[in-house]
Amino acid sequence: PQSEIVGKWKIIYYINNNSSQQAFYEGEVNKLNHRHGLGTMKEPNSTKIGQWRNNRFSGWGRVIKKNGQVFEGKFDNNILSGKGIYKFKDTLYVGTFEKGIRQGKGVLITDKFKYNGQFNGGKIDGYGKIVFLDSKVPECEYEGTFRQNNIEGNGIMKWKNGNMYQGEIKNGKMNGRGRFIPKDGIPIDAVFKDNVKVNT
Numbered sequence: 692p693q694s695e696i697v698g699k700w701k702i703i704y705y706i707n708n709n710s711s712q713q714a715f716y717e718g719e720v721n722k723l724n725h726r727h728g729l730g731t732m733k734e735p736n737s738t739k740i741g742q743w744r745n746n747r748f749s750g751w752g753r754v755i756k757k758n759g760q761v762f763e764g765k766f767d768n769n770i771l772s773g774k775g776i777y778k779f780k781d782t783l784y785v786g787t788f789e790k791g792i793r794q795g796k797g798v799l800i801t802d803k804f805k806y807n808g809q810f811n812g813g814k815i816d817g818y819g820k821i822v823f824l825d826s827k828v829p830e831c832e833y834e835g836t837f838r839q840n841n842i843e844g845n846g847i848m849k850w851k852n853g854n855m856y857q858g859e860i861k862n863g864k865m866n867g868r869g870r871f872i873p874k875d876g877i878p879i880d881a882v883f884k885d886n887v888k889v890n891t
Contacts, residue, residue, distance in 0.1 A: 695721055696728045706735070718743065741766070764788065786810065803828075814840045835860065858883075 696719045706712040718730015726732070726743040741752020748754075748769045754762040764775020770791045777784040777793075786797015793799075793810040800806075801824075808819015815821075820834040821842075835846015842848075842863040848856045858869015865871065865883035872878045882889045 697722050699730075700724065702726075721745070762791075808837070816840070830863075833860075 698720065699718060700716075700720045702716045702720075702724070704714040704716065706714055712735055714732060714734040716726055716730055716732045718726065718732075719728025720730075721727040725746040727745060728743060729741070730743050732739040732748070736757045738755045739748050739752060740755075741748065742750025744750065748766050750766065751764070752766045754766075754771075756762075759779060761778040762771050762775065763778075764771050765773040767773075771788045772790060773787060775786075775788045781802040783800045784793060784797055786793060786799075787795035787810075789795070792813040794812070795810060796808070797810055798805070798807045799810075799815070803825040804821050804823050806815055806819055806821045808815065808821075809817025811817060815837045816839055818836055820832065821837075822832045823830050829850055829852070831849050831851045833842055833846055833848045835842070835848075836844025838844060843861050845859055846857075848860065848865075853874030855872040856865050856869055857872070858865065859867025860869075861867065865886045868882050870878050870880050871883070871888075879888065
């Protein structure tokens with residue numbers, strides 16, 4: 692059968708029939724000499740390590756890009772799908788992927804924040820919690836809804852000075868009806884616009 696592994700080979704591929712651009716594969720093959728089983732493929736811009744199926748990178752694997760990006764998880768025909776990990780410089784994502792894009796639930800950590808929640812189309816979107824790590828940001832954390840990488844919807848915002856707000860938020864600010872709870876004082880139930888109480 693075609694899917695049977697017959698041994699290990701070292702194979703050189705020419706990219707676009709150009710002998711100056713080569714890719715090197717070392718690993719298991721089937722009877723048709725297709726990459727099949729465990730192997731490593733070194734290409735000009737990336738290295739793929741993991742499982743292959745009939746010449747396609749499918750199954751568990753790791754892709755290391757020339758620029759330092761690392762993708763690890765379950766691949767389907769060269770595309771990361773399902774649970775996986777993405778690492779690049781100060782950014783780490785651990786969660787689910789769909790067609791190579793962050794989708795579903797995951798944790799995203801950068802040098803500025805840590806987010807745990809939902810993603811849609813590669814962006815922070817849905818319900819989640821973000822903790823700000825940047826000392827220049829006055830907020831310390833927010834839990835609630837997000838839309839397209841923005842804090843927007845309904846949630847609870849906490850500031851480093853001890854103040855807290857629960858209610859409607861847009862563009863990361865108090866916008867709409869909510870309750871502002873100062874660290875030392877009486878809670879204020881009101882309508883807000885860009886963090887300012889509106890007289891109603």
